[in-house]
Amino acid sequence: MDAKQNIVIIGAGYAGLTTALRLDRKHRITLISADSHLTQRIRLHELAAGRPEVTVPLKELTKDTGITTVRGRVNAIDLDGKRVHTEDGREFAYDTLVYALGSRTDTGVPGVAEHAYTAEQAGDLRARLDGGSGELVVVGGGLTGVEMAAELAESYPAWRVALVTGGVAGAGLSEKGRRHLARTLTRLGARMHEGTRVESVGPDGVRTDQGVLAADVVVWAGSFRVPELAAEAGLAVDDRGRVVVDETLRSVSHPDVYAVGDAAAVQLPSGTHRMSCAAGMPIAAHAADVINARAAGRPAEPFRFRYLLQCVSLGRRDGLVQFVHGDDSPKERILSGRTAAWVKEQICRFTVTALKMERRRPGTYMWAKGPARRKAVADGRVEARRSDATAAR
Ligand SMILES: Cc1cc2nc3c(=O)[nH]c(=O)nc-3n(C[C@H](O)[C@H](O)[C@H](O)COP(=O)(O)OP(=O)(O)OC[C@H]3O[C@@H](n4cnc5c(N)ncnc54)[C@H](O)[C@@H]3O)c2cc1C
Incomplete structure (x- = not known):
């Protein structure tokens, strides 16, 4: 068997593009995206701080590949009829669907949608901050919030930056x-309010469980949330709406659908993967390998992955490279300062370079592989879940 398929990929972020570019080009490949470019989300805090451009045209990334790119917002998936619908009334039939719609900042906390900026509004945030001054509160002590606070404190010294988080900053x-x-945030003039939960955002600041913090501008960098489309279509999803996949990254409810990147819930021996390029690009590359293998009648390998680093930019001249164990837990070893800033920049660049490499020679992207989840379950190191019941075929 060596079947040519009609493969539709929805979402052209890091994950959707990685899968699209790595698929055998004998297939008919259609990439549907709301935008005509890749947004380098990992640089959105840089855009807020004045970087002129963080997008790459899809035309450039898919040139000479035979991949059809379609600009359109997907608003429904008919899983029985195997069709994808876009807002403008078009429909696209598929044999195999790759769901890669990614995520966005969760704006569910009261007042956030009305009164706060998110990374997705980085261009508007820059326009607001440019030439101004006042109190600037960044909410969220995860790596996105930390990167945002550091970058803004460095680039806009006239703004007094505070980082507010319910836990500790950089908990992982x-x-x-x-x-x-x-130390770096303090050097850049940012104040830290740890252990302070924000309950709502208003026009004059944030209300927290410790009182009110006045702010002229609030930037919200809480958790990510995925589109509801998967759940609405009837795909099996987890409690955060991510598509539940088996160890070959195929939906446990609909075997002709694969899910990759932030929108998928991939079970690793250490638990569900972290929403990140670090895990999302390997997941997406492996999904392409599985689809290629199955179309050619070869067995599908289980996904194997281990984390290596967490890289944090702290402005343009400082950073942190945190070495981690395969399960993402931190080692004591770090790199910091300019060296770390340089490493982080190289990694950001590499995400686009990797796509360009796949465009020229599909199959070139590589990643660090850990044990298969199946083995970890069999060894009793982790508890079995629903997705483990659907073995690779
Ligand atoms: C400021 C910031 C810094 C970050 N830094 C890092 C980092 O240093 N390292 C790291 O590993 N991760 C980092 N991340 C996380 C990383 O950006 C995401 O995990 C990654 O972008 C996920 O890739 P993805 O392809 O799954 O989704 P996305 O990049 O979100 O792409 C999804 C695509 O789908 C499209 N789409 C969505 N809905 C529809 C629809 N209905 N119809 C058509 N198209 C649609 C979107 O327009 C988008 O193009 C950072 C995120 C932010 C915000």
Whole structure:
């Protein structure tokens, strides 16, 4: 068997593009995206701080590949009829669907949607901050919030930056890593309010469980949320709406659908993968390998992956490279300062370089592989879940 398929990929972020570019070009490949470019989301805080451009045209990334790119917003998936619908009334039939709609900042906390900026509004945020001054509150102590606070504090010294978080900033880092992060934020003039939960955002600031913090501008960098389309269509999803996939990255409810990137819930021996390019691009590359293998009648391999690093930019001249164990837990070893800033920049560049490499020679992207989840379940190291019941075929 060596079947040519009609493969539709929805979403042209890092994950959708990785899958599209790595698929065998004998297939008919259609990439549907709301935008005509890749937004380098990992640079959105840089855009807010004045970087002129963070997009790459899809035309450039898919040139000479035979991939059809379609600009359109997907608003429904008919899983029985195997069709994708776009807002403008078009429909696209598929044999195999790759769901890669990614995520956005969750704006569910009261007042956030009305009164706060998110990374997705980085261009508007820059326009608001440019030439102004006042109190600027960044909410969220995850790596996105930390990167945003550092970048804005460095680029807009006339704004007094505060980072507010319910827990500690950089909770997944080692103690050494957290210390460097706190030191750098302080050096850049940012104040930290840890252990302070924000309950709502208003026009004059944020209401927290410790009282009100006045702000002229609030930037919300809480958790990510995925589109509801998968759940609405009837795909099996987890409690955060991510598509539940088996170890070959195929939907556990609909075997002709694969899910990749932030929109998927991929079970690793350490739990569900972290929403990140670091995991999302390997997932997307492996999904392409599985689709290629199955179309050619070869067995599909289970996804294997291990984390290596967490890289944090702290402005343009400082950063943190946190070495981690395969399960993403921190080692004590870190790199910091300009060296770390340089490493982080190379990694950001590499995400686009990797796509360009796949365009020229599909199959070139590689990643660090850990044990298969199946083995971890069999060894009793992790508890079995619904997705483990659907073995690779
Ligand atoms: C400021 C910031 C910094 C970050 N830094 C890092 C980092 O250093 N390292 C790291 O690993 N991760 C980082 N991340 C996370 C990383 O950006 C995401 O995990 C990654 O972008 C996920 O890739 P994806 O392709 O799954 O989704 P996305 O990049 O979100 O792409 C999804 C695509 O789908 C399109 N789309 C969505 N809905 C529809 C629809 N209905 N119809 C058509 N198209 C649609 C979107 O327009 C988009 O093009 C950062 C995120 C932010 C915001």
